[in-house]
Amino acid sequence: MFVDFLYHLRFYGLKVSSNEWLTLLEALDRGHAAESLSRFYYLARAICCRSEQDYDPFDRAFAEFFKDVSYPGSLQNDFEKWLKDAKAPRLLTEAEKAAMKAMSLDELQKMFEERLAEQKERHDGGNRWVGTGGTSPFGHGGFNPAGIRVGGEGQNRSAVQIASKRLFQNFRKDIIIDTRQIGLALKKLRFWGRDGAADELDIEGSIEATGKNAGDIQLVFRPARKNHVKLLLLMDVGGSMTYHSELCEHLFSAAHQIAHFKEFRHYYFHNCPYDFMFTDVEQDQRVLTKDILRDLDSTWMVIWVGDAAMSPYELTAVGGAIDYFQQNREPGLEWIAKMKKHFPRSVWLNPEPKEYWERASNKLVRSVFPDMYPMSLQGIEDAIKALKQQQQRGL
Amino acid sequence: MLSFKGTSSYIASAELQEIVTLAFDLQKPLLIRGEPGTGKTVLARAVSEALKLPLLTWHIKSSSKAQDGLYVYDTVQRLNDSRFGTGDVQDIKKYIKLGPLGQAFASPTRSIVLIDEIDKADIEFPNDLLHELDAMSFAIPETGETITARERPVIIITSNAEKELPDAFLRRCIFHYIAFPEADEMRTILKVHHPRVDEKLVSAALLRFYWLREQAEIRKKPSTSELVDWIGALSRAGVDVKSLEKEVPFLGVLLKKEGDIQALKQGSKRSHSSRF
CATH class of the missing domain: 1.10.8 (Helicase, Ruva Protein; domain 3)
Structure with a gap:
């Protein structure tokens, strides 16, 4: 009978498999949930969830499977609202009107809730094994649906109630490409170099030195090998990029998490960079673009993220910036060209599918910045390959 | 069955008690996540204190390798000993230093291993540990020895959620998120x-x-x-x-x-x- 529950969890997007199922059975077999549904809740959650983001779907699945608890914001609330807003139907006889008055809104609601409860039970029938008397493995034969909702005394904080509180709602995240995959792709972006304190034994060096020393051992140390890549991430935010914000967040957190870069910085812009960019997504904290160019030398690698979708004059006109406060004295395209020249090792990731790349602004951007790649896993891998080739060509 | 009830200085919620006991009984690693400062690391100490089992801590750094937790072969020491004629160079065992996981496997009694902040390590780190955690044994090619756990240690892993952990690894763990206390x-x-x-x-x-x-x-x-x-x-x-x-x-x-x-x-x- 747990098989149903496991499939129910899968339906809610939890990646449970036979592995979890067997673990759960073993745990039950060893008497872990004992007589208690709340203990079963903790048990199943610890086994079936893999991160706190799984807690909310788990809670919903659990609540639905085990009891007809009312969710906040369920259909019932809507019905109540409809009842309050109900308009008097036309063409009623006096007798009918009198009959309607006899029933107060409260009575109506009550009746309606009863009806709703009945209906729920018929719909749900079959898979709710708590409450179906002797077949329950927990000995909860007398578990009464109404009992939970009415009797909230002391110990009786039932698992379903905990589950239906949905404490972990904020952790929900429907992942498309996950951060880990991007992280693995970004990991390929590295160039080894040695500097700093000599704390690693150089075996080859030691052998050679020992040989020269006529067999008297001489140890040679050297600095450990470290990744030399300094990465700058420039991200287009706001406007049309809002649709892609999730994907961009994944890229950002992957780049941020991956600890192997020597240095990592990021700035934001809207559509196109001009005299200044921003350190925050809300675009409150400005940084002069020329300061960025002064602080970061050409050894930095740059990944641009943007859809390059805007009106062409935002790229070509003085003062053409979409945000009036920019008042740019140089056209956006010149800024892009200037930055590409300053950072020869740079690529552009475009979250839009390639079919949309024929728009005018995109073509303009590519005229000065040809290294544009789609922001898929393959695209990111290709972009990283391109960065490495740019490095090897000694740009 | 050993069960965990918290200690005088560590207050464990009912659900946490339940989950620690479960991990203990099923002999699966317990993965603990939560905001910094919610007592993830302290939990391992409390479990060790409450169950009176020795605690071996493995602090993970960005440079940590899975191998370090098992053993380290101290070649430089052996070379030095050979050069200056100090110590018995013949006995290679002397230069094999067991890491926290290795010590737990070799110990005749059950112990607790805390793998602290696993997400600090390289992204591949958890995958490299899979086999050892499953089989609870590892080989030392230098001595031809195989160390198998006599008593499976209790493994408690903490993570700050800085990096996502691989699925294959997560599947083997009992997971618990310590919510911020009310x-x-x-x-x-x-x-x-x-x-x-x-x-x-x-x-x-x-x-x-x-x-x-x-x-x-x-x-x-x-x-x-x-x-x-x-x-x-x-x-x-x-x-x-x-x-x-x-x-x-x-x-x-x-x-x-x-x-x-x-x-x-x-x-x-x-x-x-x-x-x-």
Whole structure:
């Protein structure tokens, strides 16, 4: 009978498999949930969830499977609202009107809730094994649906109630490409170099030195090998990029998490960079673009993220910036060209599918910045390959 | 069956007790996640204390390798010994140093291994440990020895969620997320740390503390350990309960980022001016 529950969890997007199922059975077999549904809740959650983001779907699945608890914001609330807003139907006889008055809104609601409860039970029938008397493995034969909702005394904080509180709602995240995959792709972006304190034994060096020393051992140390890549991430935010914000967040957190870069910085812009960019997504904290160019030398690698979708004059006109406060004295395209020249090792990731790349602004951007790649896993891998080739060509 | 009930200095919620006992009984690694300062690392110490089992800690750094947890072959020492004729170079075993996991496997009694902050390591690190965690044994090619755990150790892993862990690894673990304690639970925790502090001061401080956590401008939210320090500071300085309503003394104990302190000051100015 747990098989149903496991499939129910899968339906809610939890990646449970036979592995979890067997673990759960073993745990039950060893008497872990004992007589208690709340203990079963903790048990199943610890086994079936893999991160706190799984807690909310788990809670919903659990609540639905085990009891007809009312969710906040369920259909019932809507019905109540409809009842309050109900308009008097036309063409009623006096007798009918009198009959309607006899029933107060409260009575109506009550009746309606009863009806709703009945209906729920018929719909749900079959898979709710708590409450179906002797077949329950927990000995909860007398578990009464109404009992939970009415009797909230002391110990009786039932698992379903905990589950239906949905404490972990904020952790929900429907992942498309996950951060880990991007992280693995970004990991390929590295160039080894040695500097700093000599704390690693150089075996080859030691052998050679020992040989020269006529067999008297001489140890040679050297600095450990470290990744030399300094990465700058420039991200287009706001406007049309809002649709892609999730994907961009994944890229950002992957780049941020991956600890192997020597240095990592990021700035934001809207559509196109001009005299200044921003350190925050809300675009409150400005940084002069020329300061960025002064602080970061050409050894930095740059990944641009943007859809390059805007009106062409935002790229070509003085003062053409979409945000009036920019008042740019140089056209956006010149800024892009200037930055590409300053950072020869740079690529552009475009979250839009390639079919949309024929728009005018995109073509303009590519005229000065040809290294544009789609922001898929393959695209990111290709972009990283391109960065490495740019490095090897000694740009 | 061994069961965990918390200790005099570590308050474990009913669900945490349940889950630790479960991991213990099923002999699966327990993966603990949660905000910094919710007592993830302290949990392992508490489990070791409560169950009276030795604790072996493996602090993970960005340079940590899975191999380090099993054993390290100290070649340089052996070379040195050979050069200066000190020590018995013939006995290679002398130069095999077991790591925390290796020690736990080799130990004749059951022990607890804490793998602290696993997400600090390289992204492939957890995958490299899969086999050893499954089989609870590993080979040392240098000596031809195989070390198999006589008593499967209890493995507690903590993670700050800085990196996502691989699925294959997660599938083998019992997972628990330590939610931030609510005010009532926090009061119990505080009582353990500051048994003699005035109730009123604690209540006022808690109000201030949860208010601070709700401020959107603050990036690094103060945690339990900061609260414990803060209340200690307040009571030692003899801060008046009433003054807590107006200001936050020793703000630096709660907020560790300069930017957060600035943001809070600006925020309070803004709300101040809007009132008048």
